[in-house]
Amino acid sequence: MSSEIFSLLVWYWHDVQSDVTQLRVVRVDTGEEVNLSDGSLLLRLATDPDAPVVRCFIRHGGSGREVYLQSGEGLRDFVRGCLLKRENNSEPPDTDTTGTSDDSAQ
Secondary structure, eight states: OOOOOOOOEEEEEETTTTTTEEEEEEETEEEEEEEEOSSSSEEEEEEOOSSSSEEEEEEEETTOOEEEEOHHHHHHHIIIIIIIITTTOSSOOOOOOTBBBBBGGO
16 A cells, blocks of 8 residues: 655744735645645634543635544644744744754744
8 A cells, every 4th residue: 555645844924024924835845835725724623621632623714625633632732832923933934945944942
């Protein structure tokens, strides 16, 4: 059985001067920029105090397509710690072509 891997690097940062969040997406295998279609996503994380899992619901605004993911508390911690704005994280990450960042001190 063969497996297929599709990997993207996503860089995002808040531009203080324009007060706009910037986004850059690159395919890992080719290094080519990926142009995203216009749209929006709803991300909802639900926890049940009696269950050891976190349920994640994602809905694509334009098509209404939905997907559910399930994980442990690490998913919620990941979203809060890595995706939500922190006051000291207002500059774009300094990345090289390998996708590494000097942002590891945060």
